[in-house]
Amino acid sequence: MARPRRDTQEIIYFLANKYDLPLQEVKSIVDSQFKFIKEIIEEGEFDTIRLPYFGKFTVDLGRVKHINRLKSEKNIKKI
Numbered sequence: 646m647a648r649p650r651r652d653t654q655e656i657i658y659f660l661a662n663k664y665d666l667p668l669q670e671v672k673s674i675v676d677s678q679f680k681f682i683k684e685i686i687e688e689g690e691f692d693t694i695r696l697p698y699f700g701k702f703t704v705d706l707g708r709v710k711h712i713n714r715l716k717s718e719k720n721i722k723k724i
Contacts, residue, residue: 653675656675657672657675660675678699681694682696686702
């Protein structure tokens, strides 16, 4: 049977209580890995990012082309 999923807030509260740390510090630690992924992807090189025990994050290049096309169509309609 699968374990029930916890939302991020629950995990932050649990860790803060377990390690006797301020909530803001734990939130910063938890969010830092996602900020790192965002920064790497925004650089535009679209490397695969692997976080041990968490997963791989990749960018689908077809999706990027689709998004860029939608952005250019939106700009054309503004003119």
